[in-house]
């Protein structure tokens with residue numbers, strides 16, 4: 001559904017150079033530290049910043065050439081944007097109805113009620129969590145076939161985050177051909193939701209992997225200097241110094257467990273894998 005090939009966005013002191021694919025009916029996650037380029041990537045996909053070279057296509061069509069109907073079929077949440085805060089939900093509903101031909105007002109108002117979002121209160125009086133729910137709800141209210149969601153759970157407590165993640169999962173059940181591209185700082189959110197995950201650092205994709213593979217076959221080996229010298233290095237990806245020697249990231253945990261039975265091999269969380277890539281040296 002989305003195919004980006006070496007899409008480059010240039011700012012004076014930053015360059016995004018990204019290749020990425022999001023398939024129909026899948027949820028793809030983008031993770032990366034502050035300033036890695038996640039929002040820039042989302043803006044490029046939405047045509048809000050120019051792509052200097054490379055390509056970005058949605059359903060085979062260059063994003064610069066998408067029709068109004070194509071754009072209407074994309075639901076978005078952008079981290080820094082929000083509606084005019086003098087609006088109420090009632091005002092917003094009227095606006096969305098005039099904007100999106102497929103706006104489902106009854107779904108929107110029903111979900112607002114489910115989330116205890118008051119219809120007649122000005123949006124400026126909404127809490128961070130209420131605003132976040134409203135933004136995501138808006139993206140889901142016009143029969144979008146692609147959701148591009150930049151940190152929809154940012155700043156939320158655990159229960160509000162889970163409400164949003166559950167809402168996305170329900171949407172996919174009801175719209176099985178829909179695809180979702182979502183970013184988050186919280187890898188456990190992505191672990192729960194995503195089929196595959198891209199790790200972005202300084203504008204480049206350093207890792208792309210199926211979530212199941214990250215959880216099933218990745219491992220962290222704990223070795224001292226001497227142990228490091230004795231290891232087969234073919235399947236080692238990153239090395240990080242520790243008090244006792246090194247932590248080594250591999251995508252062949254079983255190989256090391258079987259061939260080095262005395263070696264300490266841990267099954268990492270997605271956060272640990274991302275930290276190894278963030279702070280470690282590429283091998």
Ligand SMILES: Nc1ncnc2c1ncn2[C@@H]1O[C@H](COP(=O)(O)OP(=O)(O)OP(=O)(O)O)[C@@H](O)[C@H]1O
Pocket residue numbers: 011012013014032033034035036037038039040041079
């Ligand atoms: N309009 C702009 N003009 C110039 N530089 C920009 C602009 N927008 C972003 N940048 C720079 O691009 C880099 C990537 O920013 P971006 O907002 O894409 O990162 P991010 O991964 O979304 O970060 P965060 O997790 O903090 O939201 C940063 O160094 C930022 O300063």
